[in-house]
Amino acid sequence: MAVKKFSSKYEAAWSDADQLLLCLDTGTWRTKRPVVDKEKCTYCGLCAIYCPPQCMITRKDFFEPNLSFCKGCGICAKECPRAAIVMLPEGDFTS
Amino acid sequence: MVEKVRKLPKTFQYFKDEDAFAGGVAFCAGCPLELTLRVLSKVMGHETVIVGTPSCSAPVLYGQNVGAWHRLPYYSCLMTGVASSATGLSRYYRKAGKDVNVVCFTGDGCAADIGFQTLSGAAERGERFIYVCYENEGYMNTGIQRSSTTPFGATTTTTPVGSAGRGKTTHAKNLPMLMAMHNIPYAATATLSNIDDLSKKMQKAMEKKKEGLVYLHIFCPCPVGWGIESDMSIQVCRMAVKTNYFPLWEAEYGKFKLTTTVANPEPITKYVKMFRKFNHLGEKELAVIQEEVNQKYAFLKHLTEFGEHGIPAETPAGE
Amino acid sequence: MKAKQGELKVMTGNSAAAYGAMLCRPDVVASYPITPQTEVVEQLSRFHADGVLTAEMIEVEGENSAMNAVAAATLAGGRAFTATSSWGLVYMYDAVLQAAGFRAPVVMANVNRETPGILAVSSGQQDMIQTRDAGWIQVVVENSQEILDTIIMAFRLAEDYDIQLPVMVNYDGFYISYLAEGVRIPAREDVDQFLSVLKTQPQRTIMDPTRPIGAGSHGLMTEFMELRYKHCAAMDRAKKKFDEIDKDYGDFFGRSYGGQIEEYRTEDADFVILTSGSAVGTSRTVVDAKRAEGVKVGLIKLRMFRPFPQEKLIKAIKGKKAVGVIDRSVNFGWNCGPLYSELRALTPEIGNIPMLSFIDGLASIDITKPHIERVIDDIANAAKGKPYQAVTWIPLEERD
Numbered sequence: 001m002a003v004k005k006f007s008s009k010y011e012a013a014w015s016d017a018d019q020l021l022l023c024l025d026t027g028t029w030r031t032k033r034p035v036v037d038k039e040k041c042t043y044c045g046l047c048a049i050y051c052p053p054q055c056m057i058t059r060k061d062f063f064e065p066n067l068s069f070c071k072g073c074g075i076c077a078k079e080c081p082r083a084a085i086v087m088l089p090e091g092d093f094t095s
Numbered sequence: 096m097v098e099k100v101r102k103l104p105k106t107f108q109y110f111k112d113e114d115a116f117a118g119g120v121a122f123c124a125g126c127p128l129e130l131t132l133r134v135l136s137k138v139m140g141h142e143t144v145i146v147g148t149p150s151c152s153a154p155v156l157y158g159q160n161v162g163a164w165h166r167l168p169y170y171s172c173l174m175t176g177v178a179s180s181a182t183g184l185s186r187y188y189r190k191a192g193k194d195v196n197v198v199c200f201t202g203d204g205c206a207a208d209i210g211f212q213t214l215s216g217a218a219e220r221g222e223r224f225i226y227v228c229y230e231n232e233g234y235m236n237t238g239i240q241r242s243s244t245t246p247f248g249a250t251t252t253t254t255p256v257g258s259a260g261r262g263k264t265t266h267a268k269n270l271p272m273l274m275a276m277h278n279i280p281y282a283a284t285a286t287l288s289n290i291d292d293l294s295k296k297m298q299k300a301m302e303k304k305k306e307g308l309v310y311l312h313i314f315c316p317c318p319v320g321w322g323i324e325s326d327m328s329i330q331v332c333r334m335a336v337k338t339n340y341f342p343l344w345e346a347e348y349g350k351f352k353l354t355t356t357v358a359n360p361e362p363i364t365k366y367v368k369m370f371r372k373f374n375h376l377g378e379k380e381l382a383v384i385q386e387e388v389n390q391k392y393a394f395l396k397h398l399t400e401f402g403e404h405g406i407p408a409e410t411p412a413g414e
Numbered sequence: 415m416k417a418k419q420g421e422l423k424v425m426t427g428n429s430a431a432a433y434g435a436m437l438c439r440p441d442v443v444a445s446y447p448i449t450p451q452t453e454v455v456e457q458l459s460r461f462h463a464d465g466v467l468t469a470e471m472i473e474v475e476g477e478n479s480a481m482n483a484v485a486a487a488t489l490a491g492g493r494a495f496t497a498t499s500s501w502g503l504v505y506m507y508d509a510v511l512q513a514a515g516f517r518a519p520v521v522m523a524n525v526n527r528e529t530p531g532i533l534a535v536s537s538g539q540q541d542m543i544q545t546r547d548a549g550w551i552q553v554v555v556e557n558s559q560e561i562l563d564t565i566i567m568a569f570r571l572a573e574d575y576d577i578q579l580p581v582m583v584n585y586d587g588f589y590i591s592y593l594a595e596g597v598r599i600p601a602r603e604d605v606d607q608f609l610s611v612l613k614t615q616p617q618r619t620i621m622d623p624t625r626p627i628g629a630g631s632h633g634l635m636t637e638f639m640e641l642r643y644k645h646c647a648a649m650d651r652a653k654k655k656f657d658e659i660d661k662d663y664g665d666f667f668g669r670s671y672g673g674q675i676e677e678y679r680t681e682d683a684d685f686v687i688l689t690s691g692s693a694v695g696t697s698r699t700v701v702d703a704k705r706a707e708g709v710k711v712g713l714i715k716l717r718m719f720r721p722f723p724q725e726k727l728i729k730a731i732k733g734k735k736a737v738g739v740i741d742r743s744v745n746f747g748w749n750c751g752p753l754y755s756e757l758r759a760l761t762p763e764i765g766n767i768p769m770l771s772f773i774d775g776l777a778s779i780d781i782t783k784p785h786i787e788r789v790i791d792d793i794a795n796a797a798k799g800k801p802y803q804a805v806t807w808i809p810l811e812e813r814d
Contacts, residue, residue, distance in 0.1 A: 006640050008161050011578055011648070012517035013633050013641055014619050015158025017626035022162040026119035045103040049290055050329050052122065052129040054114050069118040073125030074326030087326075115626075142623050158631035160638075168623050170486060171630030173508050179479035183442060183486030183494070186470035188623070190441050191491065195623040213482070216475030 026053065030072030032087040038062045040084035047076035047085060109294035110137040116165040120155045125325030127287050127315035127332070128152055128229055132200070134290070135227070136167060138297045143196040145169040146181045148210065150202045151236040151317075152229075174205045178213040178226060185224045196301060197224035203244040204234040207270045214310075218277035221307035225300045228270065228310070230341075231317040239320040243268040247387065248380050249372050251320075256375045266387060271312035272395075275346040280306040283345035283354070286314035288332035292343060292354055303347070314341045322371025331369055338366045339392045344399070351398040363388050417604035417667045423597055427590035430558040430597050431497060431523040431583070432457035434565030436467045437605040438521075441492035443469045444480035446502065449535055450587035451525040454497040477502035481509035485518040485580075489629050491620035493569065494520055499587055500527035500541040507545070513580045514549030516629055517645070519572035519618075520580040521565060526691070526742075527587040528777055536778035537588040539691065539742040542719070543752045549645060551581040551652050552720040554690040555671075558595045561585050563669055566605055567659050575615040577652050579645075584719075586742070588778050589692040600667055608666055649721045656718055674723035676715040677730055679705060683712030685797040686731060687789060688757060689740035690716040693774075693781045697740070700786040711790050722756055728763045735797035738770040738789050740781065750805045768796035774808040785812070 010016075034047075041062040048056035048063050052073060055066040065076070077085040115136035122129035128151055136143070145167050147156035155164050157171045172180045181199045188195040206214055206228040214226060233251055234240040241251040244267045250256050254263040275282040281303035285293040293313065300309040316323065316331040323331060335341035336355060340363060343355040363385045367373045376384075425433070431454045435443070443462075445455035461467035470487075474480045477498050484494035498506065503524055513520050524545075528538035542552060551571065555564050561583065568581040585591065600608075621629055633641055657673030664670025678698060680686055689697055694715045701713045714730055716723070731737050741751025748755045754771035761769070772789050775781040785808050796802035 003640075003643055006644070007637055008640065010161065010619060011641075011644050012619070013515070013629070013631045015161055015163040015628040015631035017158075017163040017166045017628075020162035021117055021166065021626075022159060022164050023117040024119035024121055026121075029124060043103070045107065049104055049106050050130065050287070052124075052126055052133075052328075053118065053120075054130070054133045055118065066118065071124035071325075073328075074324070075125055075329055078326040079329055141626075144621065144623050158628050160631060160634055163626060163628055163631070166626040168621055168626060169628040169630075170489065170621060171628070172482065173512060175478055176482035176509055176512065179474065179482035179509075180486035182472055182474075182479070183444075183483035184490050184621070186472060186483070187442050187487040187490045187492040187494075190470050193623065212475060213479050216479060219475070220472065 025068065026071050027068045030070060030090045032072045032074065033067065033070065033090050033093065034065050034072070034074070034076050034085045035088050036062055036064050037084045040082045042082055044081065046079050046081065050075050050079045104291070106291050106294055109298060112137055112140045115141050115167045116155070120164050122151070122155060123319055123325070125318045125328050126151075127328050130287055131229055131313055131315060134294065135198070135297060136165070138294050139196055139198065139301060141167060143167055143198050144184060146177055146184065146197065146199045147171050148174045148177050148201045148205045149236070150205060151231070152200055152202070153236065156200065174209040175213065177201055177205060177210050178217040178222075181224045181226070182217050182220070182222045185222055189223065196304075199224065199226040201228055202235065203228060203230050203232060203270065204242040207243045207268050214274075215277065218274060218279050218308045218310070223304050223307060225304050225309045225311065227313060229313050229315040231315050231320065232267070233317070233320055235317045235320045244270055247384060248376050250375065261375060261380070269391065271310070274310040274312070275349060275351070277308070278349045279308045279310060280304075281345065281347055282310040284312045284314070284341065284343055286332040286336060286341060286343065288329050288336060289343060289355060296345065320372070323369060327369065334361065334366045334369060337361045338363050338388065340366050340388050342392055342395055344395060351395065351401070353396070353399055417608070418601045420598040420600045423599055424594050425558065425597050426453060426592055426594050427558045427561050427585055428453035428525070428592070429457050430562040431565060432461065433597070433599055434562040435495040435521070435523070436461045437600060437602055438493065438566055438569045438609060439606070440469050440495040442472065442484055442487035442494040443467070444472045444474050444483045444494070444496040446474050446477050446480050446498070448477070448499050448502040450527060450591040451497050451499045451502070451523070453591070454523060454525070477506040478509055481506040481513060481520070484520045485509060485513035485516065488518045488520050489516060489621055493573070495522070496520070497523040497525065499525040500529040503541050503545060504529055507548070510545065510548050510550065514645070517578045517648075518580055519578055521568045521572055522580065522582050523561070523565065524582050524584045525587040525591045526584050534777045537586050537742075538776045538778075539584070539586070540744070542582070542584045543743045545582070546720060549579075549649070550720060551579050551649065551718075552584060553581070553718050554584045554716065556692060556694045556715065557590060558593070558597045559669065560671060561590065562597055562599070563663060563667070563671070566600070566608065567663055570609055570612065570659050571652065571656055573612050574655060575618055577648055577655055578618055579648055579652065584691070586692040604667070608663070653718065653721050653723060653725070671717060672715070674718040675726045675730065676717060678713040678715065680712030680714060680730055682710060683734060684710040685734050685736040685738075685793045686712040686714055687738050687740060687786075687793065688714045688716060688727075688753065690719065690753065691742060693740055693742065696781060696783060697786050700783050700790065704787070704790050709790065709794060711794070716753060724760060727757065728760055731764050734767065736768040736770070736793045738772055738793040740772045740774055740789060742775040744773060768802055770796060770802060771805040772808055773805065779809045
């Protein structure tokens with residue numbers, strides 16, 4: 001055999017999440033980010049339920065987004081029954 | 096200070112496992128598919144083999160070389176092979192005595208068009224797996240082309256609007272109804288605004304699949320393809336239900352039941368005005384769409400008044 | 415230890431295929447009828463109804479589903495079988511490619527029938543030729559006994575840890591499929607034993623539902639090329655493996671067929687004929703008759719078609735004065751027979767000898783003894799240095 005070294009031990013196109021779980025840094029997609037008003041939040045959990053990347057983290061009596069993965073879609077702000085979340089331009093924040 | 100309501104929505108109780116997907120995956124911002132898949136992995140658990148197809152879900156469901164974007168076992172097919180591959184998998188696991196949850200996850204393009212034959216065959220044979228079809232009314236991954244469930248009048252790249260064209264000229268196939276007519280143990284429609292209902296139906300699916308094919312039809316608007324802002328996805332689902340455009344029902348062996356009844360349905364114009372894809376429609380066309388919604392709903396309502404297999408409940412046996 | 419002789423039964427080729435598959439205890443069988451294969455799935459269904467075969471029988475709604483179902487079943491860890499022919503093979507083509515690309519060890523009986531275009535419900539090998547580049551192992555057999563035996567060997571080959579490739583067992587439709595002959599049926603326990611060596615090998619990768627393992631990952635860049643390389647390497651290994659399995663089969667059951675090719679009276683031959691399938695049987699008789707007249711002709715039966723048995727053919731033909739290939743199909747674009755054009759690729763190693771292409775037997779036109787006598791005469795002339803015709807469409811010239 002001319003080729004001696006292979007990058008994968010598999011004979012066919014298998015993927016193995018135990019070996020490599022991929023992750024995109026979707027947090028860099030944002031042009032707006034959700035900001036939660038802790039005082040207004042009643043911990044109803046609707047933002048956490050409806051968030052497509054399911055990235056709302058519980059802080060015991062309010063929720064806040066995991067900014068590594070929040071894509072800034074704005075659904076949480078739209079669905080919040082108390083208007084406790086606002087979408088602010090990403091440019092307003094330095095990180 | 097507002098009083099804290101510590102009780103979380105009932106939906107959280109349906110989650111038996113954590114999210115199987117990596118934190119960041121390649122779905123558009125606001126995409127209902129992402130929500131559906133993540134919820135599915137939480138409700139159905141991780142011993143679920145997902146059978147996928149080239150589609151919007153493929154870049155996430157399929158791996159890249161040896162890496163994967165999620166922790167579910169999966170089998171990637173071509174569009175023609177989804178239900179048939181799931182058949183082979185579920186039959187073998189059953190023979191080997193393994194209780195495995197096999198779930199097909201495809202869009203309407205696969206389920207209604209190119210993969211319909213195999214889906215129909217699997218339904219007739221009583222194969223024991225769950226087929227989840229996400230309805231975004233078109234081939235979205237390839238850039239918004241029309242499928243047989245794209246609604247009348249919709250703009251797509253293959254039914255564009257111009258001096259001679261006014262969007263899709265034919266009406267959509269009623270795919271969930273077609274599947275229910277196979278008399279399978281369980282067929283249901285669901286959407287993301289009514290997420291408790293969706294979770295409950297997913298759980299019921301896992302029970303009913305022990306008897307034969309289960310078909311779930313989930314309404315998932317496509318922000319990019321339909322021309323809506325990324326934050327409107329859930330609102331659109333809600334309006335679809337409120338206008339009876341997408342009624343929520345379930346059918347067990349052909350016996351229909353509405354799982355959500357809308358007391359005063361909104362006019363379809365409220366739904367249509369939400370998208371850019373219907374911008375070109377005039378009064379006459381909107382009237383056609385309203386008529387279609389009314390007819391479909393009336394037919395569905397009629398079916399819920401029948402008993403099993405469409406036989407009216409009042410007819411005495413032997414008459 | 416030797417296997418029992420086995421019961422002798424008169425049966426058709428299709429029936430022999432069904433017996434071969436049944437004896438190997440497949441977990442999943444997909445069935446869809448198509449002439450001339452239908453009896454295979456009917457017989458398997460009867461086995462199931464009689465409790466002889468405890469497989470999951472899937473009466474699919476089309477051949478495309480048949481291949482998808484069996485490929486998925488093997489990737490989940492099972493043993494699976496299906497059968498088809500011509501248009502069915504074409505209809506399942508995307509799934510056939512999928513099975514090979516995913517290295518699903520499916521075994522399929524393909525009953526050769528004419529494709530493409532001109533609808534012909536008749537014998538021809540074009541369907542097998544059309545699928546050359548699918549990445550499957552393909553073998554061609556000559557009679558009912560060989561069908562049964564080769565299917566058993568096919569499971570042994572496909573599921574071998576070093577191979578892991580789907581295997582297609584081809585046989586001429588209408589000729590072998592419907593012809594009834596005496597066939598020895600091995601005892602089931604003996605077949606179990608013959609295949610038991612697979613259990614001693616390492617476990618191939620399968621879809622284990624308790625692990626986050628996915629079948630059919632997107633292949634990108636060099637990793638994609640690696641997988642292609644591994645596929646080609648496995649196909650290459652299949653040649654020697656097939657010979658070994660054939661020898662083991664012979665040692666155990668008492669019947670062997672030569673592996674990749676079978677040589678008949680070739681050692682001292684001046685020139686040889688190369689052919690495959692049912693035409694081999696007739697060729698043997700004519701070769702014997704010509705030998706009795708003093709003509710030093712030999713016959714090579716091509717059994718393994720993919721991978722192409724290059725080394726064996728070079729060894730068998732090198733030093734001969736001429737070779738003729740009888741093809742039951744055409745090579746569009748090269749205007750000759752396909753096996754012939756593949757053999758021609760070995761000219762640098764064989765030497766620049768006359769190579770003749772004979773196209774015959776399309777659409778169930780019989781390849782008769784006079785046809786083969788003509789073939790032998792033509793090759794004989796070429797071997798003597800006389801002018802010869804490179805490509806001959808025998809039935810059309812005979813008609814003129």
